[in-house]
């Protein structure tokens with residue numbers, strides 16, 4: 296991708312851009328993207344979501360499912376302002392790329408100054424727009440499942456020791472995006488490797504993966520987050536467009552929250568605090584006004600405090 300494309304879009308100082316990326320399909324990008332978006336909305340932030348996966352559009356479907364469920368159950372839950380790319384109709388690849396780029400830049404331009412966070416879900420394969428999205432990331436989250444196949448997305452691993460050998464295509468893509476971003480506006484990308492679908496049972500394979508991640512991360516200038524366990528609750532959430540943060544109860548447990556649900560909730564909160572997301576001065580002013588209002592009305596305390604780094 297030409298640097299010019301990044302320059303056309305980068306350069307805004309409003310919203311903080313969080314990108315979910317990993318060339319390995321099914322690692323949990325969309326699930327994590329949607330959960331973080333809803334979590335940030337519940338924390339009082341203004342959140343826009345962009346689905347860059349023009350083929351599967353799973354995030355878009357998740358959001359549609361949410362809208363339908365909310366309407367049919369008369370629920371009041373937050374929704375993000377959402378953008379998705381057109382399904383490619385033209386036979387011309389370059390025409391499709393041009394159209395996608397136009398829609399994407401238009402979406403960024405619309406939300407950059409009025410939102411606190413933009414969450415971008417990318418597909419499990421390399422496209423022009425995937426690269427562009429990575430170059431825009433302030434925070435990049437790469438979910439990794441507990442398998443050596445997932446680690447292979449970052450670097451080829453010694454199967455005996457878990458030690459990384461040469462870097463893989465996706466890792467090189469991110470390092471290039473980082474370099475490009477630095478050249479354009481002097482900003483860097485905070486890259487988080489977040490383990491996902493962690494098995495409850497420890498195994499040799501799991502330890503190898505853990506060793507591998509810990510060894511690769513410093514080479515990539517990435518940080519590691521403990522991440523999210525393998526939990527059945529996620530299977531039932533997609534069709535109804537809900538997250539573990541929404542007011543849903545587990546019908547199988549007589550209407551109370553299951554342990555799996557509560558644990559997933561806690562794990563996501565921990566993931567968010569590891570992200571060290573910036574709270575802009577504008578958002579702080581808004582929060583402080585809301586806090587005063589909540590105090591004078593005996594309202595709930597605000598929820599974003601736990602996102603601040605422990606040292607603040």
Ligand SMILES: Nc1ncnc2c1ncn2[C@@H]1O[C@H](COP(=O)(O)OP(=O)(O)OP(=O)(O)O)[C@@H](O)[C@H]1O
Pocket residue numbers: 319320321322323324325326327348351353417418419491492493523524525526527529530533
């Ligand atoms: N922590 C988890 N525990 C159990 N299942 C999970 C978890 N996270 C994601 N899943 C399930 O894994 C599957 C793949 O997740 P998801 O669609 O989020 O991955 P993806 O990386 O976006 O995939 P793709 O590359 O195809 O876009 C889904 O069925 C989802 O419900």
Ligand SMILES: [Mg+2]
Pocket residue numbers: 324325326348353354416417418
């Ligand atoms: Mg996806």
